Amino acid sequence: MSDPSGVAGDQLRAFVERIERLEEEKKVIADDIKDVYAEAKGNGFDVKILRKVVSLRKKQPHEREEEEAVLDLYLQALGMNGPAS
Structure with missing residues (x-):
């Protein structure tokens, strides 16, 4: 439903929460990529x-x-x- 300002609060909250989860996944993947580059560097690349x-x-x-x-x-x-x- 809509609150008095016309924004669907539940739907908005769901979008925000999905974005937050994806941002966290993106951070984990970026850290993994950084680790692979560090490993490659450690092997002389x-x-x-x-x-x-x-x-x-x-x-x-x-x-x-x-x-x-x-x-x-x-x-x-x-x-x-x-x-x-």
């Missing part, structure tokens, strides 16, 4: 590069190719790498 690999794997091949082409173009414009062969 470069975490910065590992994060980049994870990021690249989320993208479609054409997105990666386009991003790499633009990056190469920018680096060439700045004189930071040799001309394309």
